[in-house]
Amino acid sequence: MEEKKHAQAKMLSGLIFSVFFLLFHSPISSATSPPSPPIVCIVGGGISGSSVAHFLRRDSPHTALTLRIFERSGVVGGRMATVVLAGETFEAGASILHPKNFHAVNFTKMLNLSVKKPPSSESSLSLGIWDGEKFVFKTLDSNSKSSIVQRIVAITNSVLLFVRYGFSLVKMDSFVQTTVDNFLKYYASFESRPVFETVDEMLKWAGLYNLTARTLQDELVDAGLSPLLIEELVTVITRINYGQSVSISGLAGAVSLAGSGGGLWSVERGNWQIVAGLINHSDVVLHRHEEIESISYHGEYYELNSTKGNSYKCEVAVIATPLDELNIHFNPPISIPKRKLQHTHATFVRGLLNPAYFGLVAVSEIPELVGTLEDPNLPFSSISVLRKHDEKDMSYKIFSRKPMADVLLDRIFSLRKETIRINWGAYPHYSAPEVFAPFVLDGRHLYYVNAFENAASTMETSAVAAENIARLILSRYSDLMLSSPSNLKSPSSDEEDLHSDL
Numbered sequence: 033m034e035e036k037k038h039a040q041a042k043m044l045s046g047l048i049f050s051v052f053f054l055l056f057h058s059p060i061s062s063a064t065s066p067p068s069p070p071i072v073c074i075v076g077g078g079i080s081g082s083s084v085a086h087f088l089r090r091d092s093p094h095t096a097l098t099l100r101i102f103e104r105s106g107v108v109g110g111r112m113a114t115v116v117l118a119g120e121t122f123e124a125g126a127s128i129l130h131p132k133n134f135h136a137v138n139f140t141k142m143l144n145l146s147v148k149k150p151p152s153s154e155s156s157l158s159l160g161i162w163d164g165e166k167f168v169f170k171t172l173d174s175n176s177k178s179s180i181v182q183r184i185v186a187i188t189n190s191v192l193l194f195v196r197y198g199f200s201l202v203k204m205d206s207f208v209q210t211t212v213d214n215f216l217k218y219y220a221s222f223e224s225r226p227v228f229e230t231v232d233e234m235l236k237w238a239g240l241y242n243l244t245a246r247t248l249q250d251e252l253v254d255a256g257l258s259p260l261l262i263e264e265l266v267t268v269i270t271r272i273n274y275g276q277s278v279s280i281s282g283l284a285g286a287v288s289l290a291g292s293g294g295g296l297w298s299v300e301r302g303n304w305q306i307v308a309g310l311i312n313h314s315d316v317v318l319h320r321h322e323e324i325e326s327i328s329y330h331g332e333y334y335e336l337n338s339t340k341g342n343s344y345k346c347e348v349a350v351i352a353t354p355l356d357e358l359n360i361h362f363n364p365p366i367s368i369p370k371r372k373l374q375h376t377h378a379t380f381v382r383g384l385l386n387p388a389y390f391g392l393v394a395v396s397e398i399p400e401l402v403g404t405l406e407d408p409n410l411p412f413s414s415i416s417v418l419r420k421h422d423e424k425d426m427s428y429k430i431f432s433r434k435p436m437a438d439v440l441l442d443r444i445f446s447l448r449k450e451t452i453r454i455n456w457g458a459y460p461h462y463s464a465p466e467v468f469a470p471f472v473l474d475g476r477h478l479y480y481v482n483a484f485e486n487a488a489s490t491m492e493t494s495a496v497a498a499e500n501i502a503r504l505i506l507s508r509y510s511d512l513m514l515s516s517p518s519n520l521k522s523p524s525s526d527e528e529d530l531h532s533d534l
């Protein structure tokens with residue numbers, strides 16, 4: 033009997049406790065608790081997507097924020113990828129970084145990646161400008177290991193360049209320097225740098241917009257460069273870096289010219305490691321082999337469907353890949369200006385160039401970097417030596433606008449042991465005046481990082497655009513902010529040292 037009473041009392045107290053618990057812990061009280069953190073879905077596992085994830089993680093006070101990255105291929109990096117030729121790893125896509133690419137510099141430091149500086153002999157790398165029949169200009173080659181000889185060759189080459197192009201070289205340098213200085217404004221503190229709603233606004237603020245409205249050729253003529261420098265050296269550089277002529281926009285051209293200066297660097301064993309590191313570092317749910325085929329807006333969220341038949345709900349969706357050659361179905365439809373991608377065929381050959389193709393007698397007479405003039409009959413934009421295994425065995429990289437057929441390669445090479453071909457949908461086909469797609473594709477929370485690629489396509493410009501997109505998301509999606517967006521401060525100098533050189 034006592035036992036029964038005791039059990040009843042226990043049941044009663046349990047019931048009272050349950051009522052109390054329900055009263056004070058029921059969903060009613062959840063009306064005052066913070067909403068569950070939103071999910072941000074990012075389409076594309078390249079530098080744009082990984083940087084958006086990094087900056088969101090860095091700047092959002094919402095620690096429980098879920099970040100998903102969808103990557104259709106099995107590896108991350110996108111256009112930052114490597115090939116293995118003759119057992120050695122080489123950059124297949126984006127290969128060089130500028131010393132003032134401060135996001136890349138900081139990512140590399142933060143991720144403890146090793147920097148690969150160009151070999152000390154780089155300044156004495158021989159250059160030849162090929163017009164299809166002859167080399168119209170050639171610098172000296174130095175096979176000497178002696179740094180004194182290399183220095184002398186470098187000085188002689190500077191003199192040769194000066195003799196051919198004169199003070200126009202100084203004017204070119206000053207054009208590039210002014211553009212780089214304007215670009216550096218994108219590293220200013222958050223307090224002095226607005227969040228940009230459009231690409232146009234972002235470029236105007238930095239004083240770069242006008243350069244996108246005119247061709248590089250027009251800009252350089254106005255800057256006082258000689259026609260010879262524009263037709264030869266500048267053309268060689270734009271053909272190598274963007275596979276296009278000097279009719280690209282002034283901004284893309286300046287970025288391309290900056291990429292041929294000194295102090296260039298890359299990441300040891302592959303630039304793609306920056307992307308992998310950012311993803312690992314940002315607590316991202318990575319969906320590899322998952323291609324997004326449709327994005328539909330359902331009032332409070334976006335539904336992303338993949339070709340695997342999976343469906344994902346996200347409050348914010350970010351497109352971090354060029355949409356130009358993709359077939360993603362948007363519901364409701366979106367509208368962006370038409371843009372063509374420039375295809376660059378990267379062909380990697382292990383073998384030996386045929387001197388007879390260049391009207392020469394010995395392979396040693398062929399410059400290590402062969403650039404070409406703008407002539408539709410020329411079958412390649414550039415050929416460069418990647419590695420000299422020995423005098424009769426070398427690794428080369430060729431850039432061309434069309435695929436390099438075997439018959440053509442067999443004329444250019446006397447010996448070919450290994451050939452790898454990659455067809456890149458490489459960068460926009462630049463056409464001044466540029467028209468930009470919106471950063472916000474639907475006026476809600478569907479964002480497009482690669483709208484900025486019409487300005488210039490590089491790893492760093494992608495990171496700069498990604499940082500702005502992250503800030504734009506944080507300022508527009510209030511649930512992501514625990515405090516007011518205006519409280520968003522620049523990262524402390526301990527976290528990111530934006531002005532340190534390598």
Ligand SMILES: Cc1cc2nc3c(=O)[nH]c(=O)nc-3n(C[C@H](O)[C@H](O)[C@H](O)COP(=O)(O)OP(=O)(O)OC[C@H]3O[C@@H](n4cnc5c(N)ncnc54)[C@H](O)[C@@H]3O)c2cc1C
Nearest residue numbers: 076078079080104110111125126127128324458489490491
């Ligand atoms: C040959 C070449 C040389 C270059 N040289 C340089 C250089 O020296 N220096 C430099 O700074 N830049 C260089 N660039 C440019 C640079 O590579 C790009 O600007 C930059 O890598 C763009 O990065 P991204 O993340 O925007 O796009 P991407 O790298 O193209 O990444 C987009 C990713 O999205 C994925 N994807 C696409 N559609 C879907 C989908 N529906 N679902 C899921 N995933 C999808 C793709 O597989 C890809 O991995 C070069 C580019 C090329 C091609």
